[in-house]
Amino acid sequence: MNKGELIETLAEANEMSVSQSRRYLESMLELIEKKIKKGEEVNITGFGKFEVVKRAGRKGRNPATGESIKVPARKVPKFVAGASLKRSISGK
Numbered sequence: 001m002n003k004g005e006l007i008e009t010l011a012e013a014n015e016m017s018v019s020q021s022r023r024y025l026e027s028m029l030e031l032i033e034k035k036i037k038k039g040e041e042v043n044i045t046g047f048g049k050f051e052v053v054k055r056a057g058r059k060g061r062n063p064a065t066g067e068s069i070k071v072p073a074r075k076v077p078k079f080v081a082g083a084s085l086k087r088s089i090s091g092k
Contacts, residue, residue, distance in 0.1 A: 036077060046084035053078045 011021035
């Protein structure tokens with residue numbers, strides 16, 4: 001399912017227009033992005049948690065030349081599935 005299909009499914013399930021559904025989804029995604037940019041966690045009980053984690057710097061290798069390169073440390077977004085979501089996927 002892509003973003004457009006999700007918007008259409010949300011609109012049908014909640015008996016609203018596609019434009020309303022798009023606005024709600026966009027605002028939710030923007031809110032999650034703003035919060036994790038600030039270093040806050042967004043925890044949706046039962047579904048999962050969005051957060052930012054620090055990835056340490058490391059040595060890498062250029063696949064084209066085989067040359068050793070330094071990969072700098074950086075922050076990356078992370079999603080951790082909640083217990084209810086994990087159970088529903090595993091069928092237990």
